[in-house]
Amino acid sequence: MSAETQTCQFEAETARLLDLVIHSLYTEKEIFLRELISNSSDALDRLRFESLTDAALVPAGQEFEIRLETGTSPRTLSVIDTGIGMSREDAIKNLGTIARSGTREAREKLQAAKSAEDAASLIGMFGVGFYSSFMVADRVVVVTRKAGEATATRWESRGDGSYTISDSERDTSGTTVTLYLRDADHDAGIEDFTATWQLTSIVKRHSDFINYPIVMVEAAKEEGGQPERRVLNTMKPIWTRSRSEVTEQEYNEFYKHITHDWQDALVNYAYKAEGLHEYQALVFVPSKASPDLYYSSPDTGIRLYARRVLVIEKCQDLLPTYLRFVRGVVDASDLPLNISRQRLQHDLHITQIRKWLTRKVLDSLENLRTNEGTKYAQMWKEFGRAIKEGAGSDFDHKDRITSLLMFESTHDATALTSLKDYVARMPEGQADIYYLTGGSRSAVENSPHLEAIREKGYEVLFMLDPVDEYMLQFMPEFDGKQLKSAAKGALDLDKKDAEGKKEDPAKETEEAAEREHYASLLTGVQERLSEDIKEVRLSHRLVKSPACLVVDDYEMSAYMEKLLSQAKGDVPKRKRVLELNPKHPVVVGLRKRFEANASDPVVDDSATVIFGMALLAEGSEIADPVKFNEAMVRMTQRSLGE
């Protein structure tokens, strides 16, 4: 370690973002104080936790507190804590880099952000915490000493791209952040942050719930007198207060404290379990997904307290992974303080809390779905993909999860629907739930597979997210009704009796006659397309189109095959079934030609063209464009009589 002053550059992205933070991120400049107090509170939490196993870290008589001290010339404000402090390396790592918690991808996005607004919404999610000091100060000095170490470190910066670091001294462990304040400028939101009343009201507004005393120290009124100490916050943990005494703003301040999000949460819920074990929880659903939520190791978790003492800052075992977007705290009355992080997953307390909390959260989400549609839609937009993972992994809560799922549907092009609402709209006679998977609404909306279903007035769900295909494997039914793909199996919507015969005998006879009628054509077409098609049969799902392609019930859909081949490279194409519409003039005409002369070249070309049209109609690519094109040229030529 070197004793001399070392000048270091901020990481490139940090320097650039600092500038944005200072000039555009927050309109409310006073929140810098909330951020500094929040950091101090975390540092005290950490020290308290560490001292459980190493009592020597806290010398006798040392209070756990946060002090605010002001100076007049120059005008300064210091936020001082007796927390865990930082070593020189910690200070370089923590105060020289922004967005430490983000994944590489998220950080790259940040760097690429074009406008201040883009960047603001991204950095908000990482938390800019400490850097917000530069909104109100033109120079910031941090003197910090790590608990258990003898030397202190001094960090100083003007927020202009570089900082200096040197050895220093400090009586106790902890951190002092001193802001050399900019001149007060009411229009720019910079108040006189040395005024006691100002600081008192900011603390009340943003940091009242902090678990440690926030002490305002004022110089003695008369010479030789003692400085005056006043505790500014009530310190009551917010989750122990009844809902009626806490304002939404207070809940949101607390949310920001624990998550470092800069936006309010979308909703919050408080739960209490009484009885053999007592737990309390206060959880929040953020209004936006953090940029790392869908990457490999997102920075999430619930704060776990044992009788008001923080034991784990980000406990990821209290909720299943698919609910990782939920933030908040759990306070358990009978949790051992020294609970081991390694054994967490096997700890009986944790298992019980997890079960309880998972059910509570899922029930709250269901409540939100039924009672607050707009908020639910927002929640779904941000976190729906995470919840879908649950459908394939949490079988204990399968029904609860399934009822949370939302899909696009033929019912309303502007709003998503739940399975429950779908079922409620099912007309008399509809037995199954129909869906179609695909890459976009426009790709599936006009698919020929839907013709008969739509004609019946049945609704079809569009599953447009790649994870839907995965999820559907675990969801054969909902509410006793089967989920059926419109592009799989031999779909037949006619009513059947107990033996599977059609209720309408005339229909049964008509179809038997049709099958006989078409038998030789079907074989003829099959022979011509045998390289691409495994079977040709008559369709019950077509109305307007001459043909479509389907797979068997248990087979992978064409869309899934496409996704897989995109992910893994060439997946060998499996042959599908070509269904022909016996009522369509193209198919009727083809049968006549074929019966008149089975080796008529028009039959060959028609088979190629019909197969190609079926691919185009469902939004797929033509298997052999050259062959298709040549057949089209000949067909057009013939129809022009040339």
Ligand code: ADP
């Ligand atoms: P965040 O709090 O979102 O991580 P900050 O920029 O506010 O971001 O702080 C960066 C890091 O610096 C913190 O995570 C913490 O490790 C360290 N730090 C900041 N303030 C303190 C403090 N008062 N005591 C100890 N460590 C601190």
